[in-house]
Amino acid sequence: MKNRIFLSPPHMGGQELGFVGQAFESNYIAPLGPMVDAFEREFGDYVGIGHCAAVSSGTAAMHLALRHLGVGLGDEVFASTLTFIGGVTPVVFQGARPVFIDCERDSWNMDPVLLEEELARCAGAGCLPKAVVPTDLYGQCCDYGRVFAVCESYGVPVVVDAAEAVGARYRNAEGESDGPSGSGLWLHAGVGARAAVFSFNGNKIITTSGGGMLASDDGELIAHARKLSQQAREDVAHYEHVEIGYNYRMSNVVAAIGRGQLGVIEERVQRKRVVFDYYEAALGGVPGIGLMPEPGWSRSNRWLTVITVDEEAFGASREDIREALAREDIEARPVWKPMHLQPVFDARITQVSVDSKGRTRYPCRVVGGGVAEELFEKGLCLPSGTVLTNQDLDRIIDRVEALGAKA
Numbered sequence: 001m002k003n004r005i006f007l008s009p010p011h012m013g014g015q016e017l018g019f020v021g022q023a024f025e026s027n028y029i030a031p032l033g034p035m036v037d038a039f040e041r042e043f044g045d046y047v048g049i050g051h052c053a054a055v056s057s058g059t060a061a062m063h064l065a066l067r068h069l070g071v072g073l074g075d076e077v078f079a080s081t082l083t084f085i086g087g088v089t090p091v092v093f094q095g096a097r098p099v100f101i102d103c104e105r106d107s108w109n110m111d112p113v114l115l116e117e118e119l120a121r122c123a124g125a126g127c128l129p130k131a132v133v134p135t136d137l138y139g140q141c142c143d144y145g146r147v148f149a150v151c152e153s154y155g156v157p158v159v160v161d162a163a164e165a166v167g168a169r170y171r172n173a174e175g176e177s178d179g180p181s182g183s184g185l186w187l188h189a190g191v192g193a194r195a196a197v198f199s200f201n202g203n204k205i206i207t208t209s210g211g212g213m214l215a216s217d218d219g220e221l222i223a224h225a226r227k228l229s230q231q232a233r234e235d236v237a238h239y240e241h242v243e244i245g246y247n248y249r250m251s252n253v254v255a256a257i258g259r260g261q262l263g264v265i266e267e268r269v270q271r272k273r274v275v276f277d278y279y280e281a282a283l284g285g286v287p288g289i290g291l292m293p294e295p296g297w298s299r300s301n302r303w304l305t306v307i308t309v310d311e312e313a314f315g316a317s318r319e320d321i322r323e324a325l326a327r328e329d330i331e332a333r334p335v336w337k338p339m340h341l342q343p344v345f346d347a348r349i350t351q352v353s354v355d356s357k358g359r360t361r362y363p364c365r366v367v368g369g370g371v372a373e374e375l376f377e378k379g380l381c382l383p384s385g386t387v388l389t390n391q392d393l394d395r396i397i398d399r400v401e402a403l404g405a406k407a
Protein backbone atom coordinates (compact mmCIF):
# COMPACT_ATOMS: atom_id res chain seq x y z
CA MET A 1 0.00 0.00 0.00
CA LYS A 2 1.44 3.34 -1.05
CA ASN A 3 1.64 6.15 1.48
CA ARG A 4 -1.25 8.59 1.51
CA ILE A 5 -0.35 11.95 0.02
CA PHE A 6 -1.90 14.85 1.90
CA LEU A 7 -2.69 18.28 0.51
CA SER A 8 -0.32 20.22 2.76
CA PRO A 9 0.82 18.31 5.85
CA PRO A 10 2.85 19.84 8.69
CA HIS A 11 6.60 19.90 8.15
CA MET A 12 8.68 20.46 11.25
CA GLY A 13 12.07 22.09 10.86
CA GLY A 14 13.91 20.35 13.68
CA GLN A 15 14.24 23.21 16.18
CA GLU A 16 10.67 23.05 17.47
CA LEU A 17 11.22 20.39 20.14
CA GLY A 18 14.15 22.35 21.57
CA PHE A 19 11.92 25.40 22.07
CA VAL A 20 9.11 23.24 23.47
CA GLY A 21 11.65 21.71 25.87
CA GLN A 22 12.62 25.18 27.04
CA ALA A 23 8.97 26.00 27.65
CA PHE A 24 8.62 22.85 29.76
CA GLU A 25 11.83 23.53 31.68
CA SER A 26 10.65 27.00 32.55
CA ASN A 27 7.23 25.54 33.56
CA TYR A 28 5.42 28.21 31.54
CA ILE A 29 2.71 25.79 30.46
CA ALA A 30 0.27 28.64 30.20
CA PRO A 31 -1.55 30.92 27.78
CA LEU A 32 1.25 33.47 28.04
CA GLY A 33 4.96 33.45 28.77
CA PRO A 34 8.37 34.23 27.31
CA MET A 35 7.87 32.02 24.22
CA VAL A 36 4.76 33.99 23.28
CA ASP A 37 6.61 37.30 23.73
CA ALA A 38 9.56 36.06 21.67
CA PHE A 39 7.34 34.57 18.93
CA GLU A 40 5.45 37.86 18.60
CA ARG A 41 8.70 39.83 18.39
CA GLU A 42 10.36 37.47 15.91
CA PHE A 43 7.25 37.19 13.75
CA GLY A 44 6.90 40.99 13.68
CA ASP A 45 10.55 41.34 12.68
CA TYR A 46 10.12 38.76 9.92
CA VAL A 47 7.02 40.31 8.35
CA GLY A 48 8.07 43.91 9.01
CA ILE A 49 5.01 44.94 11.02
CA GLY A 50 5.50 46.82 14.27
CA HIS A 51 3.23 44.99 16.74
CA CYS A 52 1.86 41.46 16.98
CA ALA A 53 -0.53 39.53 19.21
CA ALA A 54 -0.32 35.72 19.13
CA VAL A 55 -3.71 34.09 19.52
CA SER A 56 -5.45 30.73 19.31
CA SER A 57 -6.39 30.92 15.61
CA GLY A 58 -6.55 33.11 12.54
CA THR A 59 -10.30 33.33 13.04
CA ALA A 60 -9.73 34.71 16.55
CA ALA A 61 -7.23 37.25 15.18
CA MET A 62 -9.80 38.51 12.66
CA HIS A 63 -12.46 38.69 15.35
CA LEU A 64 -10.22 40.82 17.56
CA ALA A 65 -9.38 43.18 14.69
CA LEU A 66 -13.03 43.71 13.81
CA ARG A 67 -13.95 44.17 17.46
CA HIS A 68 -11.30 46.83 17.82
CA LEU A 69 -12.56 48.63 14.73
CA GLY A 70 -16.01 48.77 16.26
CA VAL A 71 -17.74 46.52 13.74
CA GLY A 72 -21.21 45.88 15.13
CA LEU A 73 -24.91 45.44 14.54
CA GLY A 74 -26.14 47.03 11.33
CA ASP A 75 -22.65 47.51 9.86
CA GLU A 76 -21.36 46.08 6.63
CA VAL A 77 -17.91 44.61 6.01
CA PHE A 78 -16.64 43.96 2.48
CA ALA A 79 -14.86 40.62 2.06
CA SER A 80 -13.56 38.41 -0.74
CA THR A 81 -16.13 35.89 -1.84
CA LEU A 82 -13.45 33.42 -2.93
CA THR A 83 -12.05 32.51 0.44
CA PHE A 84 -12.27 30.23 3.45
CA ILE A 85 -15.04 31.06 5.89
CA GLY A 86 -12.73 31.60 8.90
CA GLY A 87 -11.98 35.16 7.78
CA VAL A 88 -15.67 35.93 7.37
CA THR A 89 -17.41 34.37 10.39
CA PRO A 90 -16.08 37.13 12.71
CA VAL A 91 -18.17 39.61 10.67
CA VAL A 92 -21.20 37.55 11.61
CA PHE A 93 -20.04 37.14 15.23
CA GLN A 94 -20.23 40.92 15.45
CA GLY A 95 -23.76 41.03 14.04
CA ALA A 96 -22.61 42.79 10.88
CA ARG A 97 -23.47 41.90 7.30
CA PRO A 98 -20.78 40.62 4.91
CA VAL A 99 -20.71 42.02 1.38
CA PHE A 100 -18.95 39.52 -0.85
CA ILE A 101 -16.86 41.00 -3.65
CA ASP A 102 -15.88 38.92 -6.66
CA CYS A 103 -12.27 38.26 -7.61
CA GLU A 104 -10.25 39.42 -10.60
CA ARG A 105 -8.82 36.90 -13.04
CA ASP A 106 -5.23 38.16 -12.76
CA SER A 107 -4.72 37.22 -9.12
CA TRP A 108 -7.95 35.44 -8.08
CA ASN A 109 -8.20 38.03 -5.30
CA MET A 110 -10.67 40.81 -4.57
CA ASP A 111 -11.34 42.80 -7.75
CA PRO A 112 -10.22 46.40 -7.07
CA VAL A 113 -12.52 47.73 -9.80
CA LEU A 114 -15.63 46.16 -8.26
CA LEU A 115 -14.42 47.28 -4.84
CA GLU A 116 -14.09 50.86 -6.02
CA GLU A 117 -17.50 50.86 -7.71
CA GLU A 118 -19.21 49.47 -4.64
CA LEU A 119 -17.45 51.90 -2.30
CA ALA A 120 -18.48 54.79 -4.55
CA ARG A 121 -22.08 53.57 -4.53
CA CYS A 122 -22.10 53.12 -0.75
CA ALA A 123 -20.48 56.52 -0.19
CA GLY A 124 -23.24 58.08 -2.30
CA ALA A 125 -25.85 56.31 -0.18
CA GLY A 126 -24.09 57.28 3.06
CA CYS A 127 -23.47 53.70 4.12
CA LEU A 128 -19.74 52.97 3.81
CA PRO A 129 -18.56 49.62 5.23
CA LYS A 130 -16.82 49.54 8.60
CA ALA A 131 -13.90 47.60 7.10
CA VAL A 132 -12.66 45.85 3.96
CA VAL A 133 -11.27 42.35 4.43
CA PRO A 134 -9.51 41.10 1.28
CA THR A 135 -8.02 37.60 1.32
CA ASP A 136 -4.53 36.76 0.07
CA LEU A 137 -5.72 33.61 -1.65
CA TYR A 138 -3.57 30.48 -1.48
CA GLY A 139 -0.65 32.65 -0.43
CA GLN A 140 -0.93 35.26 -3.17
CA CYS A 141 -1.23 38.88 -2.10
CA CYS A 142 -4.23 40.79 -3.34
CA ASP A 143 -3.51 43.91 -5.37
CA TYR A 144 -2.48 45.90 -2.29
CA GLY A 145 -1.54 49.04 -4.19
CA ARG A 146 -5.01 49.47 -5.66
CA VAL A 147 -7.00 48.08 -2.73
CA PHE A 148 -5.20 50.35 -0.26
CA ALA A 149 -5.52 53.41 -2.49
CA VAL A 150 -9.25 53.08 -3.03
CA CYS A 151 -10.00 52.24 0.62
CA GLU A 152 -7.86 55.12 1.81
CA SER A 153 -9.73 57.53 -0.44
CA TYR A 154 -12.96 56.56 1.35
CA GLY A 155 -11.36 56.35 4.81
CA VAL A 156 -12.24 52.68 5.21
CA PRO A 157 -9.73 50.51 7.13
CA VAL A 158 -8.32 47.37 5.50
CA VAL A 159 -7.78 44.20 7.51
CA VAL A 160 -5.99 41.72 5.29
CA ASP A 161 -6.87 38.07 5.69
CA ALA A 162 -3.32 36.84 5.11
CA ALA A 163 -4.07 33.55 6.90
CA GLU A 164 -2.57 31.60 3.98
CA ALA A 165 0.14 34.09 3.11
CA VAL A 166 3.00 33.83 5.62
CA GLY A 167 6.12 34.31 3.51
CA ALA A 168 4.27 35.92 0.57
CA ARG A 169 5.34 39.29 -0.77
CA TYR A 170 3.98 42.03 -2.96
CA ARG A 171 5.74 44.74 -4.86
CA ASN A 172 5.14 48.26 -3.79
CA ALA A 173 4.02 50.73 -6.49
CA GLU A 174 6.21 50.69 -9.60
CA GLY A 175 9.35 52.79 -9.26
CA GLU A 176 9.07 53.30 -5.52
CA SER A 177 12.02 51.95 -3.63
CA ASP A 178 10.43 52.02 -0.23
CA GLY A 179 7.20 50.73 1.21
CA PRO A 180 4.88 51.92 3.97
CA SER A 181 7.15 50.43 6.63
CA GLY A 182 10.35 51.55 4.95
CA SER A 183 11.39 47.98 4.33
CA GLY A 184 12.09 48.00 0.63
CA LEU A 185 10.38 47.25 -2.65
CA TRP A 186 9.07 43.76 -1.91
CA LEU A 187 6.89 43.88 1.19
CA HIS A 188 5.50 41.03 3.19
CA ALA A 189 1.80 40.22 2.98
CA GLY A 190 -0.17 42.46 5.31
CA VAL A 191 2.33 45.33 5.44
CA GLY A 192 0.60 48.69 5.05
CA ALA A 193 -2.85 47.44 6.09
CA ARG A 194 -4.52 48.67 9.26
CA ALA A 195 -4.10 45.10 10.50
CA ALA A 196 -3.28 41.69 9.08
CA VAL A 197 -4.30 38.23 10.15
CA PHE A 198 -2.15 35.10 9.83
CA SER A 199 -2.95 31.46 10.56
CA PHE A 200 -0.74 28.65 11.84
CA ASN A 201 -3.38 25.97 11.38
CA GLY A 202 -2.09 22.45 10.72
CA ASN A 203 -2.26 22.71 6.93
CA LYS A 204 -0.57 26.13 6.61
CA ILE A 205 2.92 26.79 5.28
CA ILE A 206 4.18 26.95 8.86
CA THR A 207 2.11 25.59 11.70
CA THR A 208 1.93 25.63 15.47
CA SER A 209 -0.69 22.82 15.35
CA GLY A 210 -3.23 25.63 15.59
CA GLY A 211 -2.86 29.33 16.19
CA GLY A 212 -2.93 32.76 14.66
CA MET A 213 -1.31 36.19 14.71
CA LEU A 214 -2.78 39.65 14.53
CA ALA A 215 -0.23 42.18 13.28
CA SER A 216 -0.47 45.94 12.98
CA ASP A 217 1.68 49.04 13.02
CA ASP A 218 -0.92 50.51 15.35
CA GLY A 219 0.33 49.69 18.85
CA GLU A 220 -2.97 50.66 20.45
CA LEU A 221 -4.88 48.24 18.23
CA ILE A 222 -2.60 45.38 19.26
CA ALA A 223 -2.67 46.34 22.95
CA HIS A 224 -6.47 46.37 22.89
CA ALA A 225 -6.62 43.08 20.96
CA ARG A 226 -4.29 41.51 23.53
CA LYS A 227 -6.50 42.68 26.33
CA LEU A 228 -9.66 41.41 24.60
CA SER A 229 -7.93 38.06 24.01
CA GLN A 230 -7.53 37.63 27.79
CA GLN A 231 -11.14 38.17 28.88
CA ALA A 232 -10.62 41.95 28.75
CA ARG A 233 -9.15 42.03 32.25
CA GLU A 234 -8.36 45.49 33.52
CA ASP A 235 -4.85 46.12 34.74
CA VAL A 236 -5.65 45.78 38.44
CA ALA A 237 -5.00 42.98 40.95
CA HIS A 238 -8.62 41.99 41.37
CA TYR A 239 -10.53 40.73 38.33
CA GLU A 240 -12.29 43.71 36.84
CA HIS A 241 -13.97 43.93 33.45
CA VAL A 242 -15.38 47.02 31.77
CA GLU A 243 -15.86 45.28 28.40
CA ILE A 244 -16.46 41.74 27.23
CA GLY A 245 -13.47 39.80 25.95
CA TYR A 246 -12.53 36.30 24.86
CA ASN A 247 -10.16 33.51 25.79
CA TYR A 248 -8.09 33.71 22.60
CA ARG A 249 -4.48 33.93 23.77
CA MET A 250 -1.84 31.58 22.33
CA SER A 251 -0.24 29.18 24.81
CA ASN A 252 3.45 29.34 25.61
CA VAL A 253 3.97 25.74 24.42
CA VAL A 254 2.30 26.44 21.07
CA ALA A 255 4.38 29.60 20.60
CA ALA A 256 7.51 27.47 21.10
CA ILE A 257 6.53 25.41 18.04
CA GLY A 258 5.98 28.65 16.14
CA ARG A 259 9.48 29.91 16.92
CA GLY A 260 10.95 26.73 15.49
CA GLN A 261 8.81 26.96 12.37
CA LEU A 262 9.68 30.58 11.77
CA GLY A 263 13.30 29.52 11.34
CA VAL A 264 12.42 27.55 8.20
CA ILE A 265 9.80 29.78 6.57
CA GLU A 266 12.03 30.98 3.72
CA GLU A 267 13.05 27.38 2.95
CA ARG A 268 9.38 26.39 2.90
CA VAL A 269 8.44 29.19 0.49
CA GLN A 270 11.29 28.23 -1.78
CA ARG A 271 10.22 24.59 -1.84
CA LYS A 272 6.54 25.47 -2.36
CA ARG A 273 7.54 27.55 -5.35
CA VAL A 274 9.66 24.70 -6.74
CA VAL A 275 6.68 22.35 -6.31
CA PHE A 276 4.53 24.80 -8.29
CA ASP A 277 7.18 25.09 -11.01
CA TYR A 278 7.42 21.31 -11.23
CA TYR A 279 3.67 20.98 -11.76
CA GLU A 280 3.72 23.87 -14.22
CA ALA A 281 6.53 22.34 -16.29
CA ALA A 282 4.59 19.07 -16.57
CA LEU A 283 1.00 20.28 -16.84
CA GLY A 284 1.29 23.84 -18.13
CA GLY A 285 1.22 22.76 -21.77
CA VAL A 286 -1.59 20.21 -21.42
CA PRO A 287 -4.68 21.38 -23.34
CA GLY A 288 -7.43 22.41 -20.93
CA ILE A 289 -5.18 22.72 -17.87
CA GLY A 290 -4.34 26.15 -16.46
CA LEU A 291 -2.43 27.19 -13.35
CA MET A 292 -3.14 29.95 -10.85
CA PRO A 293 -1.56 33.10 -12.33
CA GLU A 294 1.00 35.25 -10.54
CA PRO A 295 0.88 38.92 -11.55
CA GLY A 296 4.12 40.90 -11.75
CA TRP A 297 3.49 42.60 -8.39
CA SER A 298 3.10 39.29 -6.55
CA ARG A 299 5.57 36.81 -5.14
CA SER A 300 3.20 34.14 -3.87
CA ASN A 301 4.28 31.64 -1.24
CA ARG A 302 2.47 29.08 -3.46
CA TRP A 303 0.98 27.56 -0.32
CA LEU A 304 -1.11 25.39 -2.62
CA THR A 305 -0.60 24.75 -6.32
CA VAL A 306 -3.97 25.24 -7.96
CA ILE A 307 -4.92 24.17 -11.46
CA THR A 308 -8.02 24.88 -13.50
CA VAL A 309 -9.57 22.20 -15.64
CA ASP A 310 -11.53 22.99 -18.78
CA GLU A 311 -13.47 19.77 -19.16
CA GLU A 312 -14.07 20.07 -22.87
CA ALA A 313 -10.48 20.86 -23.81
CA PHE A 314 -8.92 18.43 -21.33
CA GLY A 315 -11.30 15.52 -21.73
CA ALA A 316 -12.14 15.06 -18.05
CA SER A 317 -13.59 17.28 -15.35
CA ARG A 318 -12.12 18.72 -12.17
CA GLU A 319 -14.10 16.12 -10.22
CA ASP A 320 -12.90 13.28 -12.46
CA ILE A 321 -9.33 14.23 -11.56
CA ARG A 322 -10.07 14.67 -7.86
CA GLU A 323 -11.81 11.31 -7.65
CA ALA A 324 -9.10 9.51 -9.60
CA LEU A 325 -6.48 10.92 -7.21
CA ALA A 326 -8.63 9.99 -4.19
CA ARG A 327 -8.73 6.39 -5.41
CA GLU A 328 -4.92 6.44 -5.26
CA ASP A 329 -5.04 7.85 -1.71
CA ILE A 330 -3.96 11.27 -2.94
CA GLU A 331 -5.73 14.24 -1.41
CA ALA A 332 -6.78 17.05 -3.76
CA ARG A 333 -9.46 19.64 -3.03
CA PRO A 334 -11.76 21.87 -5.05
CA VAL A 335 -11.01 25.59 -4.86
CA TRP A 336 -12.86 27.21 -1.93
CA LYS A 337 -16.59 27.33 -2.51
CA PRO A 338 -17.37 31.06 -2.80
CA MET A 339 -19.00 32.58 0.26
CA HIS A 340 -21.99 33.87 -1.69
CA LEU A 341 -22.83 30.28 -2.68
CA GLN A 342 -22.72 29.02 0.91
CA PRO A 343 -26.20 28.07 2.16
CA VAL A 344 -25.53 29.80 5.50
CA PHE A 345 -25.47 33.18 3.72
CA ASP A 346 -28.55 34.44 1.92
CA ALA A 347 -28.63 37.57 -0.21
CA ARG A 348 -32.45 37.49 -0.33
CA ILE A 349 -32.98 38.12 3.38
CA THR A 350 -32.35 41.30 5.37
CA GLN A 351 -32.64 39.83 8.88
CA VAL A 352 -31.03 36.80 10.48
CA SER A 353 -33.59 34.03 10.08
CA VAL A 354 -34.09 30.38 10.88
CA ASP A 355 -35.10 27.93 8.17
CA SER A 356 -37.60 25.08 8.43
CA LYS A 357 -34.86 22.76 9.73
CA GLY A 358 -33.84 25.16 12.50
CA ARG A 359 -30.67 26.38 10.79
CA THR A 360 -29.80 30.02 11.08
CA ARG A 361 -29.28 31.96 7.85
CA TYR A 362 -27.38 35.22 7.68
CA PRO A 363 -28.04 38.08 5.28
CA CYS A 364 -25.27 39.06 2.89
CA ARG A 365 -24.83 41.05 -0.28
CA VAL A 366 -22.92 40.00 -3.37
CA VAL A 367 -21.03 42.16 -5.86
CA GLY A 368 -20.38 40.19 -9.05
CA GLY A 369 -19.54 36.57 -8.31
CA GLY A 370 -19.22 34.97 -11.74
CA VAL A 371 -15.42 34.75 -11.74
CA ALA A 372 -15.33 33.07 -8.34
CA GLU A 373 -18.07 30.66 -9.43
CA GLU A 374 -16.09 29.66 -12.51
CA LEU A 375 -12.90 29.15 -10.49
CA PHE A 376 -14.82 27.05 -8.00
CA GLU A 377 -16.23 24.92 -10.80
CA LYS A 378 -12.88 24.39 -12.52
CA GLY A 379 -10.28 24.81 -9.79
CA LEU A 380 -8.43 22.00 -8.07
CA CYS A 381 -5.79 22.29 -5.33
CA LEU A 382 -3.09 19.70 -5.84
CA PRO A 383 -0.95 18.20 -3.08
CA SER A 384 1.65 20.85 -2.31
CA GLY A 385 3.44 19.65 0.80
CA THR A 386 7.05 20.70 1.20
CA VAL A 387 7.78 17.09 2.21
CA LEU A 388 6.73 15.77 -1.20
CA THR A 389 9.49 14.23 -3.30
CA ASN A 390 9.73 14.61 -7.07
CA GLN A 391 8.62 10.96 -7.32
CA ASP A 392 5.46 11.85 -5.37
CA LEU A 393 4.86 14.75 -7.75
CA ASP A 394 5.45 12.49 -10.77
CA ARG A 395 2.88 10.03 -9.42
CA ILE A 396 0.29 12.80 -9.13
CA ILE A 397 1.15 14.28 -12.53
CA ASP A 398 0.94 10.85 -14.19
CA ARG A 399 -2.56 10.31 -12.78
CA VAL A 400 -3.70 13.72 -14.03
CA GLU A 401 -2.17 13.29 -17.48
CA ALA A 402 -3.67 9.83 -17.86
CA LEU A 403 -7.15 11.34 -17.71
CA GLY A 404 -6.52 13.81 -20.52
CA ALA A 405 -8.12 13.51 -23.95
CA LYS A 406 -4.84 12.64 -25.63
CA ALA A 407 -3.84 10.00 -23.07
Ligand SMILES: Cc1ncc(COP(=O)(O)O)c(C=O)c1O
Pocket: 056, 057, 058, 059, 060, 083, 084, 085, 086, 087, 135, 161, 163, 164, 198, 199, 200, 201, 211, 212
Ligand atom coordinates in the same frame (compact mmCIF):
# COMPACT_ATOMS: atom_id res chain seq x y z
C1 LIG B 1 -8.25 32.47 4.05
C2 LIG B 1 -8.37 31.98 5.47
N1 LIG B 1 -8.91 32.80 6.39
C3 LIG B 1 -9.01 32.43 7.66
C4 LIG B 1 -8.57 31.20 8.11
C5 LIG B 1 -8.78 30.85 9.52
O1 LIG B 1 -7.62 30.52 10.20
P1 LIG B 1 -7.70 29.51 11.44
O2 LIG B 1 -7.99 28.15 10.90
O3 LIG B 1 -6.35 29.61 12.07
O4 LIG B 1 -8.78 30.01 12.34
C6 LIG B 1 -8.00 30.31 7.18
C7 LIG B 1 -7.46 28.99 7.50
O5 LIG B 1 -7.76 28.15 8.17
C8 LIG B 1 -7.92 30.69 5.83
O6 LIG B 1 -7.42 29.86 4.90
